[in-house]
Amino acid sequence: MSQMSSSSMASMLRDLGGAFHWLEEEEDFHESDQLEPSPESCPLPAPLSFEPRTTSAAEAEQITPTNSVLRSRDIAFSLKSTDSPIQRLPVELLHEIFLACLPPLKYTPASRKSGPLIVTWVCKSWRDIALSLTKLWFSLALEPRHDVFHCAYLSDARFWLARAGRRKLSLSLQIRNAAESKRPSTQDYTTFLTVEGYMQRCTSLELNVSLTSEQFLHILGYSFVLTEAKFSDVYVVGRDSEPSLVEVENLAVLQITTASVGPIFQRLILPQLRQLIFSDRASNPVSWIESISLLGRSNCRLEKFSYTTQSGSVVGGAITEFLQHRALDDLQCLVLHDFFISQHAIEALGPSTSRRQLLPNLTELGLSTCCSPDGELAVMLASRCPSPGTAPSKGHLKSLEVALDLGPHAADIAALNALILGGLPVNVDVQDQPDTDLF
Numbered sequence: 001m002s003q004m005s006s007s008s009m010a011s012m013l014r015d016l017g018g019a020f021h022w023l024e025e026e027e028d029f030h031e032s033d034q035l036e037p038s039p040e041s042c043p044l045p046a047p048l049s050f051e052p053r054t055t056s057a058a059e060a061e062q063i064t065p066t067n068s069v070l071r072s073r074d075i076a077f078s079l080k081s082t083d084s085p086i087q088r089l090p091v092e093l094l095h096e097i098f099l100a101c102l103p104p105l106k107y108t109p110a111s112r113k114s115g116p117l118i119v120t121w122v123c124k125s126w127r128d129i130a131l132s133l134t135k136l137w138f139s140l141a142l143e144p145r146h147d148v149f150h151c152a153y154l155s156d157a158r159f160w161l162a163r164a165g166r167r168k169l170s171l172s173l174q175i176r177n178a179a180e181s182k183r184p185s186t187q188d189y190t191t192f193l194t195v196e197g198y199m200q201r202c203t204s205l206e207l208n209v210s211l212t213s214e215q216f217l218h219i220l221g222y223s224f225v226l227t228e229a230k231f232s233d234v235y236v237v238g239r240d241s242e243p244s245l246v247e248v249e250n251l252a253v254l255q256i257t258t259a260s261v262g263p264i265f266q267r268l269i270l271p272q273l274r275q276l277i278f279s280d281r282a283s284n285p286v287s288w289i290e291s292i293s294l295l296g297r298s299n300c301r302l303e304k305f306s307y308t309t310q311s312g313s314v315v316g317g318a319i320t321e322f323l324q325h326r327a328l329d330d331l332q333c334l335v336l337h338d339f340f341i342s343q344h345a346i347e348a349l350g351p352s353t354s355r356r357q358l359l360p361n362l363t364e365l366g367l368s369t370c371c372s373p374d375g376e377l378a379v380m381l382a383s384r385c386p387s388p389g390t391a392p393s394k395g396h397l398k399s400l401e402v403a404l405d406l407g408p409h410a411a412d413i414a415a416l417n418a419l420i421l422g423g424l425p426v427n428v429d430v431q432d433q434p435d436t437d438l439f
Contacts (some may be wrong), residue, residue: 003168007074010026015336024147024192026080028112034234043190047220049362054213056137057191061385062192062206072236077118077161081365084122085273087125088269090327091129094129095133095304096133096183097119098116098119098126098129098130098133098354099117099133099135099136101114101115101116102109102115102116102136102222103112103215103370104180105141106170106204106206107139107140107141107170107172107174107204107206108138108139108172109141109246110140110141110143110157110160115136115380116130116133116136119186131163132163134163134164134165134166134167135166135167136163136169137160137163137167138164138167138169138191139169139171139339140157140161140169140170140171140172141161141171141172141174142157142174142189142260142400142427143154143172143174143175144175144189145175146200150185150188153206154188154189154192157192158196161198166201167200167201168202168203168225169198169201169202169203169204170202170203170204170205171193171198171202171204171205171206172205172206172207172208173189173193173206173207173208173209174208174209174291175208176211178344186209186210186211186215187215189209189217189220191210191217193219194218194219194220194222199219199223199224199226200224200225201221201224201225202223202224202225203226203227203228204226204227204228204229205219205223205226205229205230207219207227207230207232208232208233209227209232209233210233210234210235211231211233211234211235211237212234212236212237212243213237213260213263213267214237215233216231216234216264216323217246217264217267217268220246220248220268221246222250223248223251224249224250225250226248226250226251226430227250227252227253227254227272228251228253228254229250229251229253229254229257230256231255231257231258232257233257233258234256234258234260234264234276235258235259235260236258236259236260236263236264243263243266243267244267245267245268245269245297246268246269247268247269247270247271248268248269248270249271249272250272250338251270251272251273252272252273252274252275252279253274253276254270254273254276254280255275256278256279256370257278257279257281258278258279258280258281259280259281259282260278260282261278261287261288261290261291261378261434262289262290265290265291265293266290266293266294268294268297268298269297269298270298270300271298271299271300272300273298273300273301273302274300274301274302274303274304275304275305275306276291276302276305276306276388277304277305277306277309278307279307279308279309280307280308280310281309281310281372282308285298286322287307287384287430288318288319288322289318290327291322292321292322294415295325295327295328296325296327298327299327299438300327301327301329301330302327302328302330302331303330303331303332304331304332304333304334304335304336305328305331305333305334305335306333306337307335307336307337307339307364308335308337308338309338309339309409310338313339314341319344319345319348320345320348323348323349323358324358327358328358329360330360331359331361332361332363332364333362333363333364333365334359334362334364334365335364335365335366335401336367336368337366337368338368338369339367339368339369339372340369340371341367341368341369341370341372341375342371343371343372343376345372346370346372346376346377346380347372347376347380348385349365349380350376350379350383351379351380351383357383361397362384362397363364363397363399364397364398364399364400365384365397365399365400365401365402366401366402367399367401367402367403368402368403368429369403369405370402370403370404370405370409370412371402371405371407373407373408373409373413374408374409374411374412375412376412377402377404377409377412377415378412381397381400381415381416381419382415383420385397385422385424386422395426398424398425399424399425400416400419400424400425400426400427401426401427401428402416402426402427402428402429403429403430404428404429404430409430411431412434413428416428
């Protein structure tokens with residue numbers, strides 16, 4: 001291990017293509033930076049020197065047989081210490097050690113407190129090995145904070161992702177808390193992801209920033225291998241008279257929060273979609289219609305559908321047509337949050353008078369604020385849960401989450417108690433039901 005001062009270390013890191021020097025310059029990049037000693041406060045031990053050295057006449061007179069033996073032992077010990085066990089480890093084992101240093105996160109933050117950066121500071125040998133291990137660098141959480149470091153941040157992000165070689169990428173973007181005047185431009189980072197070719201290799205994406213619908217669709221247009229994506233805020237600015245369609249061939253999981261589900265869904269084609277999770281801040285009946293249109297246009301087979309609204313909309317007859325769509329025949333998980341679930345919705349999920357039961361493969365169900373008359377929920381659950389003493393089979397519920405309104409629900413609560421006693425995982429929110437007890 002070679003000796004280097006803090007200034008020489010920073011110089012060396014800048015020589016590596018300018019990578020990571022912004023981590024040195026921005027002291028408050030991570031809030032916990034001050035909780036641990038910095039490399040400057042922990043100097044590396046002095047290196048061993050093996051350069052030939054001549055002995056002066058005065059030194060020769062002071063050398064005794066005893067001193068000569070001790071010096072020989074010191075040199076022998078020094079030579080032996082350079083061949084420490086850690087230096088003899090196979091590169092493949094070091095690879096596993098480095099990978100174990102990565103934080104247990106889906107997207108790796110550029111933190112000097114954890115891998116992969118921390119292992120590049122140990123010694124030159126470890127740094128070379130780490131920089132050549134592409135598995136360490138395929139995931140990156142972009143967290144820009146101050147626009148003054150904007151260019152340096154993007155430069156370092158390029159260097160990081162270049163170490164990933166040709167591997168598929170996992171990327172996230174979050175603008176950390178900053179004053180509005182100092183907040184980096186979202187447009188610059190979306191351009192960085194698309195124009196510079198990173199989205200073409202990205203399989204997992206999470207954007208916790210506000211995007212216009214055009215930016216959202218522009219990103220998806222570059223997503224050739226994307227399989228899962230999460231967008232925390234998409235809003236619509238104007239509407240095209242003749243909107244073009246965007247097909248994302250491999251997208252299997254889409255999670256999106258928006259106030260305009262309709263105009264966004266009507267422009268997507270997602271043939272491999274398996275999980276659709278969206279939150280509508282301004283829910284209205286057109287969301288069900290556009291969801292049906294998306295499923296029909298994509299010809300996909302959903303396995304999970306989760307719909308959350310913040311306006312407390314009533315789920316009425318419109319859901320029946322949605323649940324009848326053939327794309328939901330393989331649905332295993334249905335979650336409706338912050339809705340008022342009407343009698344029509346409960347009846348649609350219950351026993352069918354026709355030959356075909358809706359959602360025959362449903363195993364997980366989440367319903368908020370059921371407003372149906374007492375007993376309707378019990379009838380529906382009886383048709384979807386195994387009889388007492390029988391094991392669950394295909395199409396039987398394996399977990400249930402439900403909330404009940406203030407109306408009387410004695411029969412429904414009795415049915416829920418029976419399911420709990422039967423071992424079914426049930427999470428129930430009961431709002432001051434009179435004369436009823438829930439286990």
